[in-house]
Amino acid sequence: MTTTLAALLIIHVLSGVVAIGMHNVVLMHLLKKAPNYVFVSRVAWSAVALFFLSWTTSAYYYVTYYGSAVKPRILAGATPVAHTFFMETKEHIFLLLPFVAISIALATTYLRANADGRLRKSTAFLTFIALTIGITVAASGILVSGSI
Amino acid sequence: MTFYELLVIMHIVGTVLGVGAATFAEIYYTRFNSDDIVNDDERKVLSITYTVMRTGLFLLVISGFSFLLYFRLTEHVETLTSPSFWAKMTVVAVLVGNALLLQTRILPFAIGAAVSLTSWYVALILGIIGTTSATYVEILVYYVIAIVLVGFSLRFIRARIHAPKKI
Secondary structure, eight states: OOHHHHHHHHHHHHHHHHHHHHHHHHHHHHTSSSOOHHHHHHHHHHHHHHHHHHHHHHHHHIIIIIIIIIHHHHHHSSOTHIIIIIIHHHHHHTTTHHHHHHHHHHHHHHHHHSOOHHHHHHHHHHHHHHHHHHHHHHHHHHHHHHTO | OOHHHHHHHHHHHHHHHHHHHHHHHHHHHHHHGGGSOOOHHHHHHHHHHHHHHHHHHHHHHHHHHHHHHHHHHTTOGGGGGOHHHHHHHHHHHHHHHHHHHHHTTOSOHHHHHHHHHHHHHHHHHHHHHOSOSSOHHHHHHHHHHHHHHHHHHHHHHHHHHHSOOOO
């Protein structure tokens, strides 16, 4: 693996993990009755930026390296299911995440000027779904890395 | 100092902050709530303690994932499939889930406190012992037993502190 690819992998993982952590912060604040929406929307938009960074770096890594160098090793190894199920699932579910994150950020921005209890609860539920997807994707990534 | 050593220091600092803050959060809460009233000053102390705990969790997660990257890039991937590693990941996920359930008031505080305190210590112990012959399920069974024991111990301590003073 080249230094560039290693750097991309590091950016992919760390930006993804921090973005998941940010969604956790957003959720914790949205569960309060009167959250600080300015803070919440800033964190939500930061999560969007990090998810897109994680998304683009992983895309380059996947297209230029994973398919040709990593995937064959996993398929030939003891746990090919790491690719056939976990990676295949991860790479498709992950496509949703940046757009779910944008929806959360837009909703929290709207809430800054129009505090609404029902929208707050719906946004909290959407953030919970995003958090669940994020944790699942991260866990799948660890399984894939551990199966090489 | 190597990058690996920096990660180890970050991981240890995160664990120390988390375990220490979880311990003192429990001590402070038990002490402050002995008169069934938590005043503003006591609330501020608890708030600072929880902030330290969250900082510890953040450092632990970031350094933990940095370790994963390090192992992946150096091709030492056997760690990523070990039972103790996955048990530790589960414990960290429980810590996050527990915080959410406490925030929504779905989980009673007594149970949440026991889960939080036990989880931090289990994460610390799993980190210290490293590899173990126990399976993932066995570790989780011990973990659940520990939560129950800690829960009963905390209940006993709180009952003692709340007991009417003998004149």
